[in-house]
Amino acid sequence: MGAMNAEDMAQYKGVFVFAQQVDNKVSGISFELIGEGKRLAEKLDTDVTAVLIGSEVSGLVDELAEYGADKVIVVDDPELKDYRTEPYAHALASVINEYKPEIMLVGATAIGRDLGPTVSARVATGLTADCTLLEIGDFPLVALPNQVQKHNQLLMTRPAFGGNTIATIACPDNRPQMATVRPGVMQKLDRVAGKKAEVINYNPGFTPNNKYVEILEISKAVSDIKDIMDAKILVSGGRGVGSAENFKLLDDLAEVLGGQVSCSRAVVDSGWKPKELQVGQTGKTVRPNVYFAIGISGAIQHVAGMEESDIIVAINKDEDAPIFDVADYGVVGDLNKIVPALTEAIKAQLANK
């Protein structure tokens, strides 16, 4: 697309974040985006606006304010009750065209990775997917002859090639600068009870057309499983655990440590554990205080989802397993013997305190 002219570009101001909600409950990524948006906004000397889209969602405004949103734009319409690409894309694209943000952040969730590309194509700007680091800086990074170096650009860093490489991307000539951001990576701010935001109600009008799909059925996985992204200690198992039954060893260890069990993709593919416990490129990104990688070989796609953990303990019988390349403490040995003994030893240790 052609570069926007300077006059048009100058109209785009402020950091906007898409405040994803499902069933009138704000998704965790929304608070993470507000926190990150606030950090970027301070560098640009501007503020952060949450864009809340849904049906009868005005009750969620205070929560967004308490987590740091300076303004909340609410698009409330019965057509927006459950997520569908079209009415949501129309809502967000209309907000962008009306309020002209400099930066637009969306969570890289199953919703955001559908909404983001549709909206970026509609408002004709670039979009960088699955970012893990956002900074404000110069583009090009180093001044070059015959090219204007632009300041205060959003520099968006993301993994590619299955986590083997990283790239930093800019969108210097078009606005807004759009990114989807991987959940679990950015930090939310502490909640400040009673904090208020300026609220703007906006409705661009919704007229169903061919792009409105019909929802025939909604099925929620009924689950009381706690989100592994919130766990302080994760006991994670891979193919080496051997069977669904044998995960009992990991359950026991997690229990004495007050942690949770998670797993690698191979475990989900084998049907031993549900997808929501999967760590990695196609699962969740986690950063617990302690991550036990048990019987996990350490494929790069898995490592991409757990390498930010504070302490990584790996137990694997294969001395050459790549997981040892990222582990702080690697133990070569038979998990079937070590894990139960470890559980007992920790139990004893805690009882002695």
Add this chain to the structure above:
Amino acid sequence: MKVIVCIKQVPDTKGGVQFNPDGTLNRGAMLSIMNPDDKAGLEAALRLKDEYGAEVTVLTMGLPKAADVLQEAIAMGADKGVLVTDRVLGGADTWATSTTIAGALRKLEYDLIITGRQAIDGDTAQVGPQIAEHLGLPVISYAQEIKVDGDSVIVKRQYDDGYHMLKAKMPCLITALSELNEPRYMTPGGIFDAVNAEITTFGRADLVDVDDSNIGLKGSPTKIAKASDKVRKGAGEKVVPDSPEDAVNYIVGKLCEKHVI
């Protein structure tokens, strides 16, 4: 019923990644494969061919050697292949890629377009929905199941916490997940067909309603500021204990040292 499946030839990052001595990715040493999500999309289309006699066209954009992936698709059972290739299309980001593919699709007839959710080299998941946007079509991403119902499709759409069953009127675009199905193998007859198959090549001039400002590196709004191999934090300690007891003592010692327990 006419189905077009958009596929991409990608380096196989799953079956072991190869590095050069200097630590950079050795792309030459890695196999080129059909992107897994795209292959599942192709299989879904071939099942519509088996069931309803749908005509299946595969389309790819890339270097001339990307014709290989079209031949593989034809050997699996696709009817025709379209290769979009031109020097001026190189270096495209997802905007320029989707604009280009949309321009090629405007020249073809379709009821249903299927793309993979994402390619394993870029992992963006952007090109499918962006093609739909350029063509003004309804899009259903993350398809786990695809059924045809008269002039509509019924799709099981995956979410983080469950799924939606969605119905869209054709023409529409669906992005497929690799868990959608188990793709079939090429057949000897199919391989024979592939050798003689008709592969049409589109260049820049064949793209319909596409402005020069929207293609290739120049037409890409996102620019790479820096690319590098990922720097990992590196290995810590590795021990090979003589007994499980030694292993346990080691781990418990470290957990105490770090005040975990």
